[in-house]
Amino acid sequence: MEATHDLARQDSLNESSLNQALATRFARDLIYTYVGDILLAVNPYADLPLYDNIHSLRYTKVSSKAEHPPHLFAIADAAFTQMMRTRQPQVAVISGESGAGKTFSTRLFIRQVSPSTPGRTNPVLEAFGNAQTVMNSNSSRFGKFIELQFTTQGRVVGARLAHYLLEKARVVSQGEGERNFHIFEMLIEGCDDEERRRTGLHLSDEWQ
Numbered sequence: 613m614e615a616t617h618d619l620a621r622q623d624s625l626n627e628s629s630l631n632q633a634l635a636t637r638f639a640r641d642l643i644y645t646y647v648g649d650i651l652l653a654v655n656p657y658a659d660l661p662l663y664d665n666i667h668s669l670r671y672t673k674v675s676s677k678a679e680h681p682p683h684l685f686a687i688a689d690a691a692f693t694q695m696m697r698t699r700q701p702q703v704a705v706i707s708g709e710s711g712a713g714k715t716f717s718t719r720l721f722i723r724q725v726s727p728s729t730p731g732r733t734n735p736v737l738e739a740f741g742n743a744q745t746v747m748n749s750n751s752s753r754f755g756k757f758i759e760l761q762f763t764t765q766g767r768v769v770g771a772r773l774a775h776y777l778l779e780k781a782r783v784v785s786q787g788e789g790e791r792n793f794h795i796f797e798m799l800i801e802g803c804d805d806e807e808r809r810r811t812g813l814h815l816s817d818e819w820q
């Protein structure tokens with residue numbers, strides 16, 4: 613079982629055996645798989661019961677990764693534990709194609725390392741940089757670097773967000789089946805006729 617949870621422990625690993633293992637696990641709702649220190653996640657596009665408090669606690673202060681099945685919470689907890697032990701900053705790189713689940717995973721990662729941090733600013737921030745694309749109805753059209761600042765006791769006291777490579781061209785033109793940044797729809801929805809006239813915000817003919 614352990615060998616299947618961590619593909620780095622298999623005798624031979626190539627693209628085909630990796631895909632085969634991921635497919636076999638995915639068919640059993642095992643969406644997470646380790647390859648050494650890397651966690652591979654396959655987006656289930658379904659509400660799996662994996663992120664409740666029981667799971668959060670199960671993956672808190674675990675002494676060995678092999679104790680429980682692979683999970684995003686385990687990676688978050690390992691980073692937190694390492695930070696507390698070494699007093700050194702830790703970095704997690706979350707990458708994948710559009711729709712892979714990076715935003716979803718980032719939210720859960722932050723929740724696991726700082727359960728008391730409210731996520732209320734997300735919808736506002738996302739409105740300026742997220743848009744509907746053919747791949748994802750809430751696609752982040754920019755890269756971000758999120759820094760969380762902790763006290764020596766491990767409590768979050770601050771955060772910093774740097775963004776880069778915002779897809780600015782989307783403001784003036786969008787591909788077929790795609791939309792402008794959410795903020796424009798929100799503004800059009802929220803403005804009265806006079807405000808729309810004054811600001812020049814209006815729906816293009818195809819949306820009317």
Ligand SMILES: Nc1ncnc2c1ncn2[C@@H]1O[C@H](COP(=O)(O)OP(=O)(O)OP(=O)(O)O)[C@@H](O)[C@H]1O
Nearest residue numbers: 655657658709710711712713714715716748751752
């Ligand atoms: N583990 C998961 N379980 C259930 N749903 C998920 C999971 N991961 C992602 N999703 C869902 O899949 C969709 C796409 O995920 P998300 O927006 O996080 O992708 P992304 O990699 O950030 O995409 P983009 O690069 O376009 O911003 C969302 O509706 C999200 O809720």
